[in-house]
Amino acid sequence: MQRIWRATLVAVVALALAACTNAGASSGDGPVEKIRIGTLLDVTSWDPAQADIGFDGPYLSAVYDPLVALDEKSQPIPALATSWTYSPDRLTLTMRLRSGVTFTDGKSFDAAAAVANLNHLKAGVRSGQTYANVADVRRVDAHTIALRLKKKDDALLYNMGLGRSWMASPAAIKAKSLVARPVGSGPYTYDQGDSTPGSQYAFTRKPQHWDRRTYPFESVRVLPIADPTASFNAMLSGQLDVAYANAADTPHAKRNGWNIASKVATWVGIQFTDRTGGQLKPLGDVRVRRAINHAFDGAAILKSVGQGAGVATNQVFPAGDPAYDASLNDRYAFDLEKAKQLMAEAGYADGFRVTMPMSSIFQPWQPAVQQILGQIGIKVTWKNLSPADYQKNAATYPMFVAVVALDSNAAASVDGRIASQQWFNPNPSTEAFPELHGLLGKIGATTGKEQLAVIRRLNAEVTDQAWQDVWYQADNTYFSKKGITVTPITGMMFPTLRFLQRG
Amino acid sequence: MIRFTLRRLLSGAVLLVVVTSASFFLAHLAIGDPTPGLLGDSATPAQRAALREQLGLDRPLMTQFWDWLSHAVRGDFGTSWRNFQPVSDQIELRVPVTLSIVVAATLLAAVVGLVVGVATGLNPGGVLARVLKLASVVLFALPGFWVSLMLVMAFAIKLQWFPAVGYVPLSHSGTQWLRSITLPSIALALGAIVMIAEQLRNGFQEVNNQDFVRTLRARGLSARRVTVHVLRNASPAALTVLAVMFVGLLGGAIVVEIIFNLPGIGSLTQSASQIGDIPVLLGLTVVTVVFVVLVNFLLDLVLGWVNPKVREK
Numbered sequence: 004m005q006r007i008w009r010a011t012l013v014a015v016v017a018l019a020l021a022a023c024t025n026a027g028a029s030s031g032d033g034p035v036e037k038i039r040i041g042t043l044l045d046v047t048s049w050d051p052a053q054a055d056i057g058f059d060g061p062y063l064s065a066v067y068d069p070l071v072a073l074d075e076k077s078q079p080i081p082a083l084a085t086s087w088t089y090s091p092d093r094l095t096l097t098m099r100l101r102s103g104v105t106f107t108d109g110k111s112f113d114a115a116a117a118v119a120n121l122n123h124l125k126a127g128v129r130s131g132q133t134y135a136n137v138a139d140v141r142r143v144d145a146h147t148i149a150l151r152l153k154k155k156d157d158a159l160l161y162n163m164g165l166g167r168s169w170m171a172s173p174a175a176i177k178a179k180s181l182v183a184r185p186v187g188s189g190p191y192t193y194d195q196g197d198s199t200p201g202s203q204y205a206f207t208r209k210p211q212h213w214d215r216r217t218y219p220f221e222s223v224r225v226l227p228i229a230d231p232t233a234s235f236n237a238m239l240s241g242q243l244d245v246a247y248a249n250a251a252d253t254p255h256a257k258r259n260g261w262n263i264a265s266k267v268a269t270w271v272g273i274q275f276t277d278r279t280g281g282q283l284k285p286l287g288d289v290r291v292r293r294a295i296n297h298a299f300d301g302a303a304i305l306k307s308v309g310q311g312a313g314v315a316t317n318q319v320f321p322a323g324d325p326a327y328d329a330s331l332n333d334r335y336a337f338d339l340e341k342a343k344q345l346m347a348e349a350g351y352a353d354g355f356r357v358t359m360p361m362s363s364i365f366q367p368w369q370p371a372v373q374q375i376l377g378q379i380g381i382k383v384t385w386k387n388l389s390p391a392d393y394q395k396n397a398a399t400y401p402m403f404v405a406v407v408a409l410d411s412n413a414a415a416s417v418d419g420r421i422a423s424q425q426w427f428n429p430n431p432s433t434e435a436f437p438e439l440h441g442l443l444g445k446i447g448a449t450t451g452k453e454q455l456a457v458i459r460r461l462n463a464e465v466t467d468q469a470w471q472d473v474w475y476q477a478d479n480t481y482f483s484k485k486g487i488t489v490t491p492i493t494g495m496m497f498p499t500l501r502f503l504q505r506g
Numbered sequence: 507m508i509r510f511t512l513r514r515l516l517s518g519a520v521l522l523v524v525v526t527s528a529s530f531f532l533a534h535l536a537i538g539d540p541t542p543g544l545l546g547d548s549a550t551p552a553q554r555a556a557l558r559e560q561l562g563l564d565r566p567l568m569t570q571f572w573d574w575l576s577h578a579v580r581g582d583f584g585t586s587w588r589n590f591q592p593v594s595d596q597i598e599l600r601v602p603v604t605l606s607i608v609v610a611a612t613l614l615a616a617v618v619g620l621v622v623g624v625a626t627g628l629n630p631g632g633v634l635a636r637v638l639k640l641a642s643v644v645l646f647a648l649p650g651f652w653v654s655l656m657l658v659m660a661f662a663i664k665l666q667w668f669p670a671v672g673y674v675p676l677s678h679s680g681t682q683w684l685r686s687i688t689l690p691s692i693a694l695a696l697g698a699i700v701m702i703a704e705q706l707r708n709g710f711q712e713v714n715n716q717d718f719v720r721t722l723r724a725r726g727l728s729a730r731r732v733t734v735h736v737l738r739n740a741s742p743a744a745l746t747v748l749a750v751m752f753v754g755l756l757g758g759a760i761v762v763e764i765i766f767n768l769p770g771i772g773s774l775t776q777s778a779s780q781i782g783d784i785p786v787l788l789g790l791t792v793v794t795v796v797f798v799v800l801v802n803f804l805l806d807l808v809l810g811w812v813n814p815k816v817r818e819k
Binding site: 227 | 776
């Protein structure tokens with residue numbers, strides 16, 4: 004018995020000593036030298052071809068340089084590609100490359116390395132879509148490459164800047180070793196010995212890097228924290244300087260004097276997968292789709308379910324984007340009587356039945372959808388699915404509650420949200436809408452301001468056709484301690500390190 | 507003893523094959539096509555088809571099963587469908603985290619449960635016994651995540667004695683490792699402490715009233731030596747509860763690992779389930795079954811050592 008007491012005493016003393024050595028040191032009052040970032044997800048892969056754009060940005064931007072980066076307005080800016088030009092037919096993109104850059108394995112970055120990387124990215128299961136329109140990549144000279152395109156691609160540079168042009172050592176690509184360990188030329192080196200995979204990743208700033216001034220912090224730690232409460236607690240306990248945040252915690256963040264940065268990241272509403280009536284006849288009638296749009300009070304749903312963090316709008320172009328048109332937001336003002344009238348005009352005064360999928364992630368919106376659709380006579384039968392099954396099967400139903408990522412590039416939004424086949428939009432069926440189809444053709448034939456004007460017309464047409472029932476655009480929110488600012492970028496679920504600065 | 511050991515090992519191996527085989531087919535049945543979850547919302551049907559081919563999902567299910575089983579018996583659980591890293595490498599990184607908190611919680615529960623159980627057994631009507639009774643009701647009623655959050659608020663946020671999140675491996679720093687597992691282990695152990703103490707107290711009281719104890723006292727043995735004899739006879743039930751607790755704590759670790767953001771097998775199970783990463787889920791199933799078999803085997807050995815009658819049975 005005495006031995007047990009003794010062991011207990013030793014354990015308690017050890018614990019007390021451990022507790023006294025508090026490592027949760029705050030950054031102090033001087034300039035912030037070290038930054039600890041809490042993001043939602045663990046790094047998907049150190050191989051840029053297998054990484055996700057969404058939450059992998061902070062990890063990959065530490066160890067890799069991109070060919071093309073984005074500025075704060077999501078415009079492509081030079082990085083390892085110092086300049087680029089398109090051929091007059093915009094089917095060849097020639098890039099001039101930076102010299103004097105070496106990877107951490109000592110190999111030099113040059114045209115051959117860039118070609119090897121782009122071929123690797125083109126073949127990648129996750130990165131391949133960005134290069135779907137690239138026919139081939141060839142070396143022009145030691146520091147110049149040319150990308151030959153199958154067809155004009157106005158979103159290519161934006162997608163490359165978003166996180167699809169990280170350059171890795173060609174030797175590591177060939178050895179297929181990137182899955183386990185990054186070998187890049189980025190501003191930081193990955194400190195594997197000081198990292199705990201799944202818990203925290205440590206990076207140390209290189210003494211020399213061509214873009215050193217963009218990365219002010221001497222060391223970076225990235226902690227994947229899936230639970231928002233745990234992330235908030237880590238901020239409170241001084242373990243984090245920046246956190247991917249839950250908008251509901253904003254009042255607490257204000258009380259703590261933290262910086263709060265938000266920007267729209269996703270649209271929330273109902274996605275129609277059938278706009279021709281092939282699967283569910285009523286949805287082929289634009290009056291029914293318009294009725295559904297009129298029935299939902301997006302601003303009220305944003306306030307009650309979305310904690311007010313976002314913009315009430317009916318568009319898929321991000322609020323503030325050049326293609327976004329604030330005047331279109333009144334097109335489907337909340338009007339239940341108008342919705343009922345439209346249903347009656349379409350011959351569905353008594354409504355109709357529809358089966359919609361549901362999963363735990365979307366349950367916050369379920370009561371509103373059930374009630375509102377019921378008010379215009381649409382009786383919903385819910386089919387419960389697991390979250391994984393939802394993404395797989397939701398689009399097999401004629402309509403479903405959706406949260407879809409936004410892009411801060413008009414051409415990318417047109418392609419990804421309207422024109423091309425995606426998991427959430429398996430039947431774009433644009434050819435069934437002549438006006439819309441014609442505008443898509445014009446977008447393909449124009450560039451610059453002329454193209455933007457057509458995209459704005461397309462936005463108006465898509466809105467008029469009630470292509471989706473968008474209720475609002477939801478923000479991504481980030482908290483940061485005093486002395487650190489975060490610039491959110493729509494399209495990146497967590498911004499890359501260049502968007503985390505002192506200030 | 508050798509026959510006993512072999513029999514237990516054989517039944518453990520059969521259990522392992524049955525559970526993992528069933529898990530393989532159930533996982534494929536439940537998850538079906540995992541590519542949407544793995545590729546995200548920008549994937550095209552062509553990309554999904556390419557990934558299915560790359561993962562070998564276009565082959566017949568039985569072919570996939572034999573392929574998996576033949577590699578699994580050699581310790582190769584394949585590669586994760588999410589990050590294409592070997593599953594065994596990920597499990598190797600995660601197991602020490604979960605074992606750290608589960609073993610620490612089990613030890614904590616055993617030591618504190620033993621002390622409280624004996625103290626309340628010796629004095630059933632005392633203040634401590636009444637406190638234990640109250641604590642058993644309260645701690646069973648309180649959800650584990652709430653207890654965890656209260657510990658974080660008090661000791662990580664307010665007092666800043668321990669980190670709110672994260673894990674430091676023992677190889678990096680013994681002190682930091684201890685700090686990182688303290689609150690999660692306490693959160694896991696609280697319910698188990700009460701259960702073991704209750705079990706031990708009841709057993710203690712039961713044995714304390716038996717004839718042989720009276721005889722020991724009549725022969726003039728010291729109170730301490732009598733307590734040791736009583737404890738030895740009262741402990742099998744508590745040991746069984748402790749073993750069951752250990753297995754239960756492996757499951758309970760999921761919630762604690764999420765709240766404290768620990769990269770253990772619990773949080774890996776959760777993330778792998780969300781995206782349908784079947785190779786990781788199967789690897790975790792094998793590891794968990796191995797733990798359950800091992801713990802039960804060790805329990806049998808310890809029970810046999812404490813009470814030779816068990817061996818004879």
